[in-house]
Amino acid sequence: xxxxxxxxxxxxxxxxxxxxxxxxxxxxxxxxxxxxxxxxxxxxxxxxxxxxxxxxxxxxxxxxxxxxxxx
Amino acid sequence: xxxxxxxxxxxxxxxxxxxxxxxxxxxxxxxxxxxxxxxxxxxxxxxxxxxxxxxxxxxxxxxxxxxxxxxxxxxxxxxxxxxxxxxxxxxxxxxxxxxxxxxxxxxxxxxxxxxxxxxxxxxxxxxxxxxxxxxxx
Numbered sequence: 001x002x003x004x005x006x007x008x009x010x011x012x013x014x015x016x017x018x019x020x021x022x023x024x025x026x027x028x029x030x031x032x033x034x035x036x037x038x039x040x041x042x043x044x045x046x047x048x049x050x051x052x053x054x055x056x057x058x059x060x061x062x063x064x065x066x067x068x069x070x071x
Numbered sequence: 072x073x074x075x076x077x078x079x080x081x082x083x084x085x086x087x088x089x090x091x092x093x094x095x096x097x098x099x100x101x102x103x104x105x106x107x108x109x110x111x112x113x114x115x116x117x118x119x120x121x122x123x124x125x126x127x128x129x130x131x132x133x134x135x136x137x138x139x140x141x142x143x144x145x146x147x148x149x150x151x152x153x154x155x156x157x158x159x160x161x162x163x164x165x166x167x168x169x170x171x172x173x174x175x176x177x178x179x180x181x182x183x184x185x186x187x188x189x190x191x192x193x194x195x196x197x198x199x200x201x202x203x204x205x206x207x208x
Binding site (some may be wrong): 034035037039042043046049050052053056057060061063066067068069070071 | 088095102115118119123157164169171172175178179181186189190195205208
């Protein structure tokens with residue numbers, strides 16, 4: 001006796017694991033949440049360091065090709 | 072998201088220098104083809120395009136692998152990378168005959184402290200952000 005279409009569907013459902021539709025599969029919402037989280041602000045010492053780097057590049061532009069190559 | 076942490080650390084590491092390569096390559100192309108600066112561009116791009124991004128990825132894997140053992144904060148850890156990259160880049164420049172690097176050794180040494188500072192900041196803020204994003208911070 002051949003199974004009916006509904007019986008076939010039921011057999012397939014029992015044979016296959018259920019498809020998960022939570023965030024275990026879709027990682028994008030988790031990524032968006034992390035993007036929204038505020039990172040720590042830059043400390044004053046790091047700001048000074050960044051300023052010194054900028055000044056160094058302006059004062060010695062011949063360094064720039066070296067940095068572009070090495071970094 | 073506990074799978075493949077080393078792969079995620081590698082991807083977080085290369086995510087920062089890869090977009091910067093576009094800026095570097097654009098600068099090379101403009102210098103070479105617009106201003107006719109005699110740069111052997113085909114040889115000069117090998118190091119920044121191939122070695123540097125992979126080095127960032129692998130260095131971030133090392134940082135992740137050292138977690139719980141002997142681990143520096145990520146900023147100083149990143150600042151150590153130019154100590155490998157700059158001599159390596161110079162060696163490759165000598166092998167490939169890239170004159171604008173090998174004939175300006177004084178500028179290469181002058182670039183050292185700036186490179187350390189740039190790497191310190193880039194790793195502390197950009198790579199750390201990518202690590203956090205990919206769950207390997």
